[in-house]
Amino acid sequence: MASVSDAKSLVLDRITHRFASGTMAVSDINLDVKGGEIIALLGPSGCGKTTLLRIIAGFIGQSEGRVIIGNDVVDALPPNRRAVGIVFQNYALFPHLSISENVGYGLAARGVDKATRAKEAQRLLDMVQLGQFGERLPRQLSGGQQQRVALARALAIKPSILLLDEPFAALDKNLRLDMQIEVKRLQRMAGTTTLIVTHDQEEALSMADRVAVLSHGHLEQFGTPSEIYDEPQTLFVNTFVGTANRMKGTVLASDASGVKVALEAGGEIIARAPTPVSASDKVTVCLRPEHLTFVGDDTGFAGEIGMALPLGATVVHEIRAKDGSSIKISQARTGGTPLREAGAAVRVAPLAPGLATVFPQ
Amino acid sequence: MKSATTAPGDVTSFSLGLALPLGLAFAIFFVLPLAQLVYLSLHNDTAATVWGLGQYVKFLTDPFSLAVLGSTLLLGAEVTLTCLVLGYPIAWLYQRSGSRVQTLIIMIVLLPLLTSVVVRTFAWIVILGRQGIINSVLQSLGLIGTPLRMIYTQGGLIAALAQVQMPLMVLPLITAIGRIDPNLSDASASLGAGSWRTFVKVMLPLSMPGIIAGCTLTYAAAITAFITQSLVGGGQMLFMPMYLYQQASTLQNWPFAAAISIIFLFAVLAIVALFSTLGRRARGYGDAR
Numbered sequence: 001m002a003s004v005s006d007a008k009s010l011v012l013d014r015i016t017h018r019f020a021s022g023t024m025a026v027s028d029i030n031l032d033v034k035g036g037e038i039i040a041l042l043g044p045s046g047c048g049k050t051t052l053l054r055i056i057a058g059f060i061g062q063s064e065g066r067v068i069i070g071n072d073v074v075d076a077l078p079p080n081r082r083a084v085g086i087v088f089q090n091y092a093l094f095p096h097l098s099i100s101e102n103v104g105y106g107l108a109a110r111g112v113d114k115a116t117r118a119k120e121a122q123r124l125l126d127m128v129q130l131g132q133f134g135e136r137l138p139r140q141l142s143g144g145q146q147q148r149v150a151l152a153r154a155l156a157i158k159p160s161i162l163l164l165d166e167p168f169a170a171l172d173k174n175l176r177l178d179m180q181i182e183v184k185r186l187q188r189m190a191g192t193t194t195l196i197v198t199h200d201q202e203e204a205l206s207m208a209d210r211v212a213v214l215s216h217g218h219l220e221q222f223g224t225p226s227e228i229y230d231e232p233q234t235l236f237v238n239t240f241v242g243t244a245n246r247m248k249g250t251v252l253a254s255d256a257s258g259v260k261v262a263l264e265a266g267g268e269i270i271a272r273a274p275t276p277v278s279a280s281d282k283v284t285v286c287l288r289p290e291h292l293t294f295v296g297d298d299t300g301f302a303g304e305i306g307m308a309l310p311l312g313a314t315v316v317h318e319i320r321a322k323d324g325s326s327i328k329i330s331q332a333r334t335g336g337t338p339l340r341e342a343g344a345a346v347r348v349a350p351l352a353p354g355l356a357t358v359f360p361q
Numbered sequence: 362m363k364s365a366t367t368a369p370g371d372v373t374s375f376s377l378g379l380a381l382p383l384g385l386a387f388a389i390f391f392v393l394p395l396a397q398l399v400y401l402s403l404h405n406d407t408a409a410t411v412w413g414l415g416q417y418v419k420f421l422t423d424p425f426s427l428a429v430l431g432s433t434l435l436l437g438a439e440v441t442l443t444c445l446v447l448g449y450p451i452a453w454l455y456q457r458s459g460s461r462v463q464t465l466i467i468m469i470v471l472l473p474l475l476t477s478v479v480v481r482t483f484a485w486i487v488i489l490g491r492q493g494i495i496n497s498v499l500q501s502l503g504l505i506g507t508p509l510r511m512i513y514t515q516g517g518l519i520a521a522l523a524q525v526q527m528p529l530m531v532l533p534l535i536t537a538i539g540r541i542d543p544n545l546s547d548a549s550a551s552l553g554a555g556s557w558r559t560f561v562k563v564m565l566p567l568s569m570p571g572i573i574a575g576c577t578l579t580y581a582a583a584i585t586a587f588i589t590q591s592l593v594g595g596g597q598m599l600f601m602p603m604y605l606y607q608q609a610s611t612l613q614n615w616p617f618a619a620a621i622s623i624i625f626l627f628a629v630l631a632i633v634a635l636f637s638t639l640g641r642r643a644r645g646y647g648d649a650r
């Protein structure tokens with residue numbers, strides 16, 4: 001078992017890739033991953049996640065930039081000499097080989113003898129709790145089991161970097177949670193530096209030490225889950241990760257403590273500005289539903305209740321603001337949380353100043 | 362499928378009824394003549410009046426006849442192997458090409474099927490002949506003094522047959538290789554396998570269904586290719602179809618010709634059975650998804 005300290009770091013240095021068709025799939029990506037970290041690459045479909053993964057694995061030669069694993073620039077190495085383990089979205093198990101042979105495949109390619117191979121395959125299969133399935137063919141296993149075999153196969157070569165491409169997308173919800181926990185456990189045990197590609201924000205936030213958010217081939221933000229959620233640096237991150245109400249406004253004043261914004265819906269709020277804005281700039285204000293509350297005083301902005309949605313543990317109210325924008329506000333459901341009548345006039349304000357975020361329009 | 366028992370109108374008996382016309386045609390034009398062939402072959406004399414296994418004994422104890430059978434089966438093997446060795450890279454290339462190149466490859470591969478077998482065969486005579494294209498080019502370049510003998514040789518015949526049967530090999534191969542998940546070769550590479558290892562351990566076994574289908578078709582077509590065999594092979598080489606034709610048509614020895622047919626039929630069936638057994642064993646690889 002490799003200790004976490006000798007896990008390899010991964011650096012992507014100004015990675016850009018243009019396909020022959022002209023598509024700019026990834027553009028100027030810089031990532032600095034420490035040895036043993038789990039990183040999630042999060043972004044909508046088509047934003048270049050798979051392309052980035054294939055560049056790291058060596059299946060695609062990037063147009064510009066460098067991939068550095070440990071202390072080595074690996075750009076000149078073909079995939080079979082990079083020691084990068086990859087779990088494909090469709091698992092890509094060899095259908096004609098038994099589970100045990102699948103897991104031992106990488107060791108066979110390294111010239112390990114048959115007996116050692118079988119023993120090692122058995123150890124890895126035991127680790128993913130499939131010890132008794134070694135003789136079966138891949139199609140005789142369920143999706144979740146195949147996934148664990150794919151993971152065992154990738155770990156068998158003691159990869160310096162482990163890549164997982166949307167590993168849980170094909171699994172149903174309960175199984176997905178089990179597998180997320182399982183992968184995290186195995187990753188901790190092996191201490192392998194790991195990149196998980198996903199378009200599921202919950203998965204990214206729950207599994208990763210740090211999350212890289214991609215949009216249209218650009219790196220929008222790279223930070224811990226709480227940084228990504230609580231201090232989004234771009235409008236895209238703010239709206240893609242979690243949900244956010246968007247309102248229009250104009251900056252009244254800006255200083256070190258925050259930005260004072262006049263909302264088009266009426267009222268003023270204090271917000272945080274990741275990118276500098278100055279007075280009289282038009283801005284978009286993002287407010288998370290769970291950061292809003294009903295107030296009795298004259299802070300915040302006014303509106304009327306459109307609809308009340310009791311969603312189990314939370315209650316969501318949809319509010320129409322004066323400028324016509326639709327705002328959602330969500331509250332934890334305690335015994336006394338009342339459902340408000342449609343049409344009732346209310347005032348809504350952030351729970352604390354600075355929970356709102358503004359971005360230049 | 363499962364609801365067939367409760368479905369209105371039994372689908373199964375319905376489709377059997379629809380198969381009747383073809384079944385009848387099959388019985389009249391295939392089963393009956395075959396029965397007649399068997400009947401004929403079971404007579405010892407040319408006039409087919411004396412019952413006996415004489416014709417079979419004659420064939421199976423005659424070194425000349427056995428040699429003809431042997432060389433026919435060998436010819437099939439050689440043509441099949443040639444088609445496989447030349448066809449696999451074509452099918453491989455097809456799967457790795459853009460759609461324009463794919464269309465071009467398909468055109469080139471299918472072209473032989475679009476021309477008459479006689480025309481194709483004469484083209485080979487023009488190419489391989491004493492005064493043919495290859496000989497005149499080589500002679501005018503001064504590379505050879507006297508023309509090479511290519512036509513009426515086994516090599517020439519294999520080349521001509523291989524070209525004609527190539528689509529039968531390439532098309533199943535294209536289908537089989539196209540069904541292999543492209544991630545599998547990437548997975549193999551990422552696990553440390555070089556391209557040769559990936560080919561031998563992954564691509565080749567997974568294209569086995571196509572290889573077997575292609576070989577079966579090519580083999581059956583090559584050994585029965587009467588026109589090409591006789592025109593490009595010439596008089597010196599005798600293969601089963603021509604041997605059969607001579608017995609029936611020239612020597613009017615119908616019972617012997619019938620016995621030859623039956624023996625040939627069983628030889629071919631044995632080979633096809635062998636291929637399909639291999640095919641069944643390889644079918645597990647087929648669903649390479």
Ligand SMILES: Nc1ncnc2c1ncn2[C@@H]1O[C@H](COP(=O)(O)OP(=O)(O)O)[C@@H](O)[C@H]1O
Pocket residue numbers: 019020021023024025043044045046047048049050051052
């Ligand atoms: N082989 C390719 N040739 C041309 N364009 C491609 C190729 N693969 C992906 N792309 C394009 O690159 C972009 C990023 O794709 P991809 O990395 O697969 O996104 P993701 O995995 O995030 O869904 C998309 O616009 C896609 O259409």
Ligand SMILES: [Mg+2]
Pocket residue numbers: 049050051
């Ligand atoms: Mg993808």
